[in-house]
Amino acid sequence: MYIVIVGAGRLGLVLAKQLQGEKHQVCLIDKNEGLCNKLARESKGILIIFGDATYPEVLKEAKIEKADVCVAATSQDEDNIIVCNLAKELFEVRRTVARVNDPKHLQLYKYMQVDNPVDSTSIIAQVVEEEASFKDVMSLLSIKKGRLSIVRIDIPEGSPVVNKTLKEIKLPANSVLVSILRGPDIIVPSGATKIYPNDEIIAATLIDVKNDLIKTLIGKI
């Protein structure tokens, strides 16, 4: 794929390198000339363009009409929106993704038809909240903007599922136990597998039943 990223800040740069590592063609645009010169020297294989990408001629220089995706990752929400609008309306880029800097501006991205606004602040806040509030539960991975969650749940002594087999445990719909970590062993469970205290359970669950799953496995939230 050919991906154009606007904004070579921390996010833009990490993303560019990651995508390059996955063998995608990447072009990075930034309006800081010094930074662009430095990146051009250091980043082999990434096309670096100096310019303000809210001007169509800069996007043209990046051959954005050939891009499969345009990612707007600057720290200015108004610039990100304009970049995505230009990419879509003028150059017919199929997919636009943007970093939302201020969650209060998320609505605006939606009205301005940015395909995928990513509200990083809210996502991080959610992760931090989870880390802070649950000792026995840890979110390992979020998929589809957090709708599907892979979690690790530690089974305490007093859990209602201790010494029960999986067959005997009624899990909420849309959740599944993926594996059990018991000391050095990794167990892929079957219906006959029993759960013991201090087991660490890896489960996949839709976000709306996550709390039900936690309640089932440890008895409280």
Place this chain on the structure above:
Amino acid sequence: MRYIIIVGCGKTGRSLALELSKTENVVVLDRSIKAMDVLGDDFNGKKIWGDGLDLSVLEEAGLSDADALYLLTNNDNLNLVIGKVAKRKYGTRNVILQVNDIVKKRIFQEEGLTIVNRNYLIVEVLRKCIG
């Protein structure tokens, strides 16, 4: 009296606010309190300190009831984004925005948006000076 919102209290915004507030109901919105201080005591309208990109701030300013919205910040992209949303979501009748770049003025021109380019206006006036 018409209800008018002015976003951006720079030189242009300030002059327009003072002028319009003599006869109309005017609300001025700016990210900086200081910028609005220059309106002075003669200003007969409301001041709102806030971020124009935050739709709840625009709603608080009464965008749904506004007869006109002027976008006069020195940030073209911000003026364009707010202008488009005002038109699309709130159906604001008159949306007037200042855009300094002529290329952007051309691209983003759409029905119902009045885009004003300062340089273009001055050139027009200067040209007319020699008849």
